[in-house]
Amino acid sequence: MFTGLVFLAVIIGSIIFHVWTPWWWTDIASNWSAMDDTIILSFWIGGGVFILVCLFMVYCIFRYQYKEGRRSEYKPEDKKLEKGLTWLTTIGVVALLAPGLVVWNNYIRVPDNAIQVEVMAWQWGWKYRLPGQDGKLGESNNRIISDDNPYGLNIDDPNGKDDVFVESNELHLLKDRPVKILLRSIDVLHNFYVPQFRSKMDAVPGTITYYWFEPNKNGEYEVLCAEYCGVAHYAMRGKVVVEDEVSYNKWLSEQETFSSFTAKNRNNKLNKKKLVKINNLSNNKNSILKEQDVR
Numbered sequence: 001m002f003t004g005l006v007f008l009a010v011i012i013g014s015i016i017f018h019v020w021t022p023w024w025w026t027d028i029a030s031n032w033s034a035m036d037d038t039i040i041l042s043f044w045i046g047g048g049v050f051i052l053v054c055l056f057m058v059y060c061i062f063r064y065q066y067k068e069g070r071r072s073e074y075k076p077e078d079k080k081l082e083k084g085l086t087w088l089t090t091i092g093v094v095a096l097l098a099p100g101l102v103v104w105n106n107y108i109r110v111p112d113n114a115i116q117v118e119v120m121a122w123q124w125g126w127k128y129r130l131p132g133q134d135g136k137l138g139e140s141n142n143r144i145i146s147d148d149n150p151y152g153l154n155i156d157d158p159n160g161k162d163d164v165f166v167e168s169n170e171l172h173l174l175k176d177r178p179v180k181i182l183l184r185s186i187d188v189l190h191n192f193y194v195p196q197f198r199s200k201m202d203a204v205p206g207t208i209t210y211y212w213f214e215p216n217k218n219g220e221y222e223v224l225c226a227e228y229c230g231v232a233h234y235a236m237r238g239k240v241v242v243e244d245e246v247s248y249n250k251w252l253s254e255q256e257t258f259s260s261f262t263a264k265n266r267n268n269k270l271n272k273k274k275l276v277k278i279n280n281l282s283n284n285k286n287s288i289l290k291e292q293d294v295r
Contacts, residue, residue, distance in 0.1 A: 121190035132162025169238035191227035
């Protein structure tokens with residue numbers, strides 16, 4: 001009797017907690033409302049099965065509690081019951097999986113007008129690369145990453161010359177424009193996740209993963225790494241700013257391209273060489289610079 005009342009209290013408490021729960025997801029800011037729909041569907045189906053099973057257990061506890069002289073019936077099998085449960089389980093599993101498969105199919109079918117954005121993940125931060133005026137990203141390879149080539153671009157690929165480098169953890173995106181996220185990792189597993197966009201994907205070393213979304217609300221959103229990646233995993237955060245075209249173009253014009261980055265590095269190296277030569281001359285006792293006090 002007491003056990004049955006406990007099960008009944010668990011059912012009632014679970015329903016009350018679900019209706020008045022203090023925890024819920026953030027406001028959606030992209031086109032992926034279908035993600036919320038599939039989760040709600042899972043709640044209804046999973047919650048419905050939970051309630052029915054618990055109610056059945058409560059019924060059995062009260063209906064078949066001990067009574068003196070009562071004997072149990074031995075029934076090794078019941079084909080009708082087994083068929084019914086099999087079909088019911090099949091329908092439930094299909095109802096859970098089918099909507100998710102439909103959403104996944106749309107999740108990986110990128111619209112033709114989507115802007116490509118490469119997200120480079122590393123311990124513990126984010127960097128980004130966008131296509132230039134040609135609308136194409138140049139070829140890249142993790143094996144050739146260096147201080148002079150931080151994104152590992154193929155210097156012989158003309159498509160990469162105007163690629164835009166974003167050397168910070170802040171990414172700007174256009175409102176109401178689809179975005180194809182290309183994920184790279186240079187060390188371990190990471191996961192690029194913005195809760196308000198309802199979309200995420202693992203960044204896997206050695207391969208390029210992708211997905212797409214369309215931001216539809218202006219604002220600033222926090223980027224999280226949703227895959228444990230080491231001791232500073234908690235600090236691997238960033239920011240996505242969704243804005244109108246004027247603000248976006250202004251931000252984009254402030255970023256470096258691969259060509260300008262390469263030219264700046266080349267000038268820095270030349271200046272360093274000149275400085276070294278001057279220092280060498282000034283340290284020589286017989287230096288003309290010392291004699292004539294050129295400095």
